[in-house]
Amino acid sequence: MTSYIALLRGINVGGNKIIKMQDLKLLFQSLExxxxxxxxxxxxxxxxxxxxxxxxLGGLIxxxxxxxxxxxxxxxxxxxxxxxxxxxxxxxxxxxxxDYKRLYVSFLTSEPSTEALEKLQPYMDGPDKLxxxxxxxxxxxxxxxxxxxxxKVPMDKMLGMPATSRNWNTVxxxxxxxxxxxx
Numbered sequence: 001m002t003s004y005i006a007l008l009r010g011i012n013v014g015g016n017k018i019i020k021m022q023d024l025k026l027l028f029q030s031l032e033x034x035x036x037x038x039x040x041x042x043x044x045x046x047x048x049x050x051x052x053x054x055x056x057l058g059g060l061i062x063x064x065x066x067x068x069x070x071x072x073x074x075x076x077x078x079x080x081x082x083x084x085x086x087x088x089x090x091x092x093x094x095x096x097x098x099d100y101k102r103l104y105v106s107f108l109t110s111e112p113s114t115e116a117l118e119k120l121q122p123y124m125d126g127p128d129k130l131x132x133x134x135x136x137x138x139x140x141x142x143x144x145x146x147x148x149x150x151x152k153v154p155m156d157k158m159l160g161m162p163a164t165s166r167n168w169n170t171v172x173x174x175x176x177x178x179x180x181x182x183x
Contacts, residue, residue, distance in 0.1 A: 001034060001048040003080035003178050006061060007107050008043030008073050009164035017071050019043070027064055039177055043073075044170065046080075046178050054079075074162035076107045080178040086171060091131040092140050103168040104145060106137040109161045116159045123150055137163065 006028075011017045019027075021038040024045060028036040033047040051057050054077050061075045078086070086105055094100055111134055112120075124130050127142040128150040137155070141148045145167075156163045166174075 001050055002052060003035075003046065003048050004054075004057070005078050005080065005083050005174050005178060006043075006045040006047065006058075007076045007078070007164045007166065008045070008065075009076065009162055011043040011073055012041045017069070017073060019065070019069060027068060028061070031060060031064060037177060039174060040170070042166075042170075043164075044166070044174055046174065074109075074164065076109060076162065076164055078107065080175065083171065083178065084175050086133075086136050087175060089133040089136070091133060091138055092129070094140075099140075100168045102141040102144060104139045104141070104165050105168070105171050106139065106155065106163045106165040108135045108137060108159060108163050111135050112137075112159050112161075119158045120155075123153060126150070139165075 008019075008024075011019050021041060024043070025036050025038050028045055028047055033049050036045060036047045038045050049057060058075045058077045061077075062073060065071075065073045065075070090103070092103060094103065112132060117132065120130060128148050129140045130150070131138045137159075139145075139150065141150070145151050
């Protein structure tokens, strides 16, 4: 079995697209996914499956959410190994542990095109910094995400694909939870 992490975009934000985590867990279990666990309310689900067709698996989850809740949610999947590699690939050398509170990772559905990267070039090295490694966009904010002008840039539109972001602590916690022995 392969361990996966599903990252759902835009649920339980600002009172919109509300899904209780216990209900989300049951939804995943109804798809015959194993060892399903959730982490915090922002739509992080760790599970196992023998299905290795990641696009098909993500599509099945999106379809079931639409059937049950009546709204569309983008689901971005990574294997546990891929998520661990995201940590290894961090392009920022941050000297202080406190700096990691300002580091976020956006998970993309595919690698960005050359054209998309060109559009984002003006945002790469301002006060806030962007770096791309494969299907991930790393953002390091000078002060905080909420005080950043970069936060208001429609990245998904510029990239031409859905993206969902997690803070560095959440990324690390998801990997740690994925590595926990199953009962």
